[in-house]
Amino acid sequence: MSLADIQARARAKAGRSDPKARAKYFHAANSARKIANLKAEGWVIPLSEWLGHNNGPDWFASELFLDWCWKKAHEKAWAAPTPDIGIRRARKAEALGVTYKQYVLEILERGRYLDEETAAELRMH
Helix, strand or coil, rough: CCCHHHHHHHHHHCCCCCCHHHHHHHHHHHHHHHHHHHCCCCCCCCCCCCCCCCCCCCCCHCCCCCHHHHHHHHHHHHHCCCCHHHHHHHHHHHHHHHCCCHHHHHHHHCCCCCCCCHHHHHHCC
């Protein structure tokens, strides 16, 4: 149905019904006009707004949650260790010739402590 047909039907029925029915019809005609315009522009209109929807959270809400989880994990991983552990790591990093952050990052990434070979590779980069 074209936009002209929709408008003609709306004008023809406008005077024949009560105000609530007329408002409902105009709303339906306006919705049909919007859909027709979108289709003319090449947009694909689903049959229903709920088609394929599982009522789960929307995409951006889950993205925000993942960002929050990463932020909390980062805070937990880089939280200050006990003084004894911090001093031991700082001394070991200094002995190997790398920064404290590089040393801790290697522990976090690989789950093992640095040796001389790996420290030499880090100093080259």
